[in-house]
Amino acid sequence: MDRHDIALIGFGGVNRALAQIILDRGDELAADLGFALRVVAITDLRLGSLMQADGIDLADVFAMSDGETFVGRPGGTAAPQNDYVIRNSTADIVVEATFTNPIDGEPGISHVRAALESGKSVTTTNKGPVALAGLELNRLAAANGVTFQYEGSVVSGTPILRFASETLQGLRINAVEGILNGTSNYVLGQMESGMTLDVAVAEAQSLGYAEADPTADIEGSDVQLKVVILANELLGADITTADVTRRGISEVSAADIIDAAAQGKRYKLIGSAFRNAAGTVTAKVEPVALPLTHPLASVTGPTNAVSFDTDLLGTVTVSGPGAGRIETAYALLSDIIAIDAHQRARVEAGR
């Protein structure tokens, strides 16, 4: 049986959920997929680093008490040694799930770069490296004969990127628009029911939807990164966050929501990008009061939806979970499956 050895960079909600899936369903997955998964390294700001080439006992890691670090375990340190772990662990796949930094993408970009440079494939849910350095990192992956996958960077485990790039092959996508942030959609719904923004944000944090700093969710910078990814991946653009105008849901008051409801409308945070006649791409993030008859108006809670405007098929909309620990861990698993397929194809092609 083939096996992939994995290094987990960041051990918060999403990577813990992936480790839990491997612990609970590893045998079943191996039988289904034809390869086993084994975690050989974990590194985290709060826990330190742990490298064990024979495989880490995940049940033992889950049993650690609050405040405990990896120091004292064989291959364990109290301080995180991310670069050392990424470059020297025996993993063939690095899973990057540290905080998204919408300003400069660090340290995520450096983590991904180090992994690709050392011949390891990478999957990440971190939007920073994909939005701010996607082109460079894809080139680096190709130059090193490895694979860079990031399905969970947009709409969590709902396979938007792979759907568009694989299933919609042969169509020209002219525009993309959608609800791209689970937290803000959840918060707007709770505000409709009379909850304050602060209480609703705290709920979204405890449910694992929000960013470590939820300002990114509320002020629209999380969606701004996702719009950059969609525009560059699917519309062939080469834009940065500076090209995406941004307004967040902090601009929407309880009174605005009541007024909209009285007019048969509902506020949604909409991210969009469309190709102009001149070939350039216009992209924005803004709260919009949609009529209740609009298809996106009925998308509630942490659910997201993306509409692709295509030449031959018209509008195609995909909807599904946009945030959540397990849902996003599934995106990582789907990327690992894609990495395995690419590795097998390379071996068959003798590369």
Ligand SMILES: NC(=O)c1ccc[n+]([C@@H]2O[C@H](COP(=O)([O-])OP(=O)(O)OC[C@H]3O[C@@H](n4cnc5c(N)ncnc54)[C@H](O)[C@@H]3O)[C@@H](O)[C@H]2O)c1
């Ligand atoms: N939670 C979701 O629904 C979701 C969905 C899609 C994408 N994402 C993205 O996935 C990533 C992980 O999300 P999460 O919910 O697990 O976040 P989290 O805050 O629960 O976990 C992040 C972990 O990374 C660790 N970390 C941060 N900086 C580090 C560093 N420099 N070195 C080592 N460890 C570091 C933190 O200690 C923490 O344990 C984020 O980039 C987020 O934007 C999350």
Ligand SMILES: N[C@@H](CCO)C(=O)O
């Ligand atoms: N905080 C993000 C996670 C998914 O990227 C959201 O709520 O959509």
